[in-house]
Amino acid sequence: MSDNKAQDLIGAIKEKGKKLEAEMSFFDHIDVLRKHLLRSLLVIVLITIGAFYFYDFIFNTVIMGPKDPNFWTYRMMCKLVAAYPSLGTEFCITEIKGKIINTEMAGQFTLQINSCVMTGVIFGVPYILFELWLFIKPALHDKERKSASGFVFFSSLLFLIGIMFGYFIICPLSINFLTNFSVSPMIENTFTIDSYLSSVMTLTIGTGIIFELPVLIYILSLFGIMTPAFMRASRRYAIVIILIIAAIVTPTPDMVTMMVVAFPLFILYELSIFISASIERKKNKELYGTVKAPSN
Template sequence: MSVDESQPLITHLIELRNRLLKAVICVLIVFVLLVYWANDIYTLLASPLTERLPAGATMIATNVATPFFTPIKLTAIVAVFLSVPYILYQIWAFVAPALYKQEKRLVYPLLISSTLLFYIGVAFAYYVVFPLVFGFLTSTAPEGVTIATDISSYLDFVLTIFLAFGICFEVPVAIILLCWSGVTTPEDLKAKRPYIIVAAFIIGMLLTPPDIFSQTLLAIPMCLLFEVGVLVSRFYVPKEDTETENKIG
């Protein structure tokens, strides 16, 4: 590799490092601002369960350091969660110069919509799914069994559900990208609608606790978002057509 060829590569690597550093600094700043309220944040996260525990039941910590590290871990995750728009902006600023004009028109709204959909998925899980799921699970405990959930296990459980709902709410974005790249078409997806509905319920069964409420509450939004994705994908020109227009232009 010649010196002239290596210079742009080094420049891109330096820019990538700087943007990653800015993203990390943003997360650290948010974390420092929130860490004082780490216990309050965990209390808020645990409220869908604690409000539905039987009288006298509480959450427990099975390890000595768990009461300290679990809220700190949650606060770090919340800091990343709140920093996502800025992190995506840094990714966009790094990638945008290499995109065609039509590709920029596609990617920019997709970045915004994918972020909003992920947040909506997490909010849906917290405000709709958790009350139903924890209400069902706490009511099915056998007589004489005291419910005492470990705070670390609870955090891992809810983060898994958050991630599942956040990702599954990205269905419209995935459909638009598949149609834009030419992998499929809105007409093909409409023809396969029955299979996709079945797949949505299977995904709901695999990603949620073993109760019909949470499975259905994940599958139904996925089916609705599938219809939204099919509808919106009609307004995006396939990638091959876009590249042809750019070359002609």
């Protein structure tokens, strides 16, 4: 009886040791993640501080750019009208109506803080992705590390392309429509600076996040959650969703503007199908060798 008790005690101690080891491993991972987050936060803070030095350029040229009729996008639109008069003179934007005001005592100070912080976040995204890669890299096998070696580069590139597309295409078209839209000549459009900054940041950063779709599909395909067969079968629903997103992001009444926004999203979706199919072929090659696995 005493031997059984001793064995039970030893078994309980071993089980407790395994639990403690697992808990220590979990907290070790949390500690490592904390260090990566702190380094990312430090980089964002440093970029934010640097943004204060260049604030005149950031605010007057970058943030207020889509409100200026001489903005690059509007000039290109007028050149298109000159080359193709069938587009209509309304496609050439020469005036952005709507007055921007500040209604709070600390509004302009808060504006400077928020715009600098958002600048730090946008330019800090590549480094944040790099720290994320450093965190997940030890948990990957050699093949997975090799296949995902370009994660930081391609994620940063897609985010940058999305930011540029949102800033130069979606943002000016939306701002032009919203600032000039009026249900009655008796109502004057006057916007707060917070509302304007929020619109610019939401449209720009939101587009950058949407352009990360191929990276998301790549990760989901690696785990077998997403397949090219499913994406092809869901293409018609994806088209409807993309058109809805384009209509929401660009609240303009003309179909041309909506299609300008929707077309890159169609390309991203087709690119995601290609990426998912490529991953499926690699998995089939590993499982079946040179024999092609039966398609769904």
